Amino acid sequence: MDLNLEKITFIIVTYNSDNVIKDCLNSLPKKASKIIIENSFNEELKKDLENNYDNIKVILSENKGMGTSNNLGIKMCKTQYAYILNPDIILKENAFDKICQSLNTLDDFAIASPINCDLNFPNYRLNKNNLKKENLWEVESVDGFSMIINKKKFKDNEFFDENFFLFLENDDLCLRVRKKNDLIYVIKDAFIDHKGFSSVSKVDVKELEYLRNWHWMWSKFYFNKKNFGFFNALIKVSLNLLSACFKYLIYLLIFNSHKKKVYQMRLLGILNSILGKKSWYRIKD
Numbered sequence: 001m002d003l004n005l006e007k008i009t010f011i012i013v014t015y016n017s018d019n020v021i022k023d024c025l026n027s028l029p030k031k032a033s034k035i036i037i038e039n040s041f042n043e044e045l046k047k048d049l050e051n052n053y054d055n056i057k058v059i060l061s062e063n064k065g066m067g068t069s070n071n072l073g074i075k076m077c078k079t080q081y082a083y084i085l086n087p088d089i090i091l092k093e094n095a096f097d098k099i100c101q102s103l104n105t106l107d108d109f110a111i112a113s114p115i116n117c118d119l120n121f122p123n124y125r126l127n128k129n130n131l132k133k134e135n136l137w138e139v140e141s142v143d144g145f146s147m148i149i150n151k152k153k154f155k156d157n158e159f160f161d162e163n164f165f166l167f168l169e170n171d172d173l174c175l176r177v178r179k180k181n182d183l184i185y186v187i188k189d190a191f192i193d194h195k196g197f198s199s200v201s202k203v204d205v206k207e208l209e210y211l212r213n214w215h216w217m218w219s220k221f222y223f224n225k226k227n228f229g230f231f232n233a234l235i236k237v238s239l240n241l242l243s244a245c246f247k248y249l250i251y252l253l254i255f256n257s258h259k260k261k262v263y264q265m266r267l268l269g270i271l272n273s274i275l276g277k278k279s280w281y282r283i284k285d
Helices: 021-026 043-052 066-076 095-103 169-179 205-228 230-253 257-274
Strands: 008-014 033-038 056-060 081-085 089-091 111-116 124-126 136-142 146-150 184-194
Touching (some): 021 043, 021 089, 095 111, 111 136, 111 169, 169 184, 169 205, 205 257
Parallel strands (some): 008 033, 033 056, 111 184
Antiparallel strands (some): 081 146, 124 136
């Protein structure tokens, strides 16, 4: 392989991410190609980034979710490799050089990622083989906030499933990769720092919590139904469904309106997914 700066494009999906995006961009190689998919039509952010960073293109887009937005960035990407990053990710010192050095020892790969520097929160799941090769581990999947995608391994151009608005689109992609017997690696001596705080500014924290709970449960059922069948999916979410019902009633009785709505959103997410409805829930502007 011959991975280098000229063959990779960084793709970052943002939604009013003014509070974190510059720290992320400042950690990337200056000469690297960068595509930002800004899902809130933030023209001020677009102008600011394009005026202050080299080799960057900011696309203002309707917020159709992570799957659709990542695909838009990948399709615009002219290089063989697309590096999907969340805006609250920082590449640690020399991380990109170590990524290139390690991946260039491989004949091929489909997806790869450096690892989260907080080892208590790994961004990968080991597989049964756990094949270790120098600085590389073969893994079952990697988290969606850091994914290096080798586009030539996706000749059908089927990257992320656009039915996912939020959550599990990465697990679905990794599962499809493994079904084709393609390989997923993490580079164990290259590190990223996932800040983990909200990469969304200008949005009410409670509304964001409702959105995430709705979509987590919608995506969990949809992922399992798509990959393992309807009845297996029902089994997978049955405890979540019972727990959400119970906690909704508890918080209703003690007049905790915020917690009541959190579990109401969980219930609605599951039920909408069971009924085959799209992941339609959005934060109202």
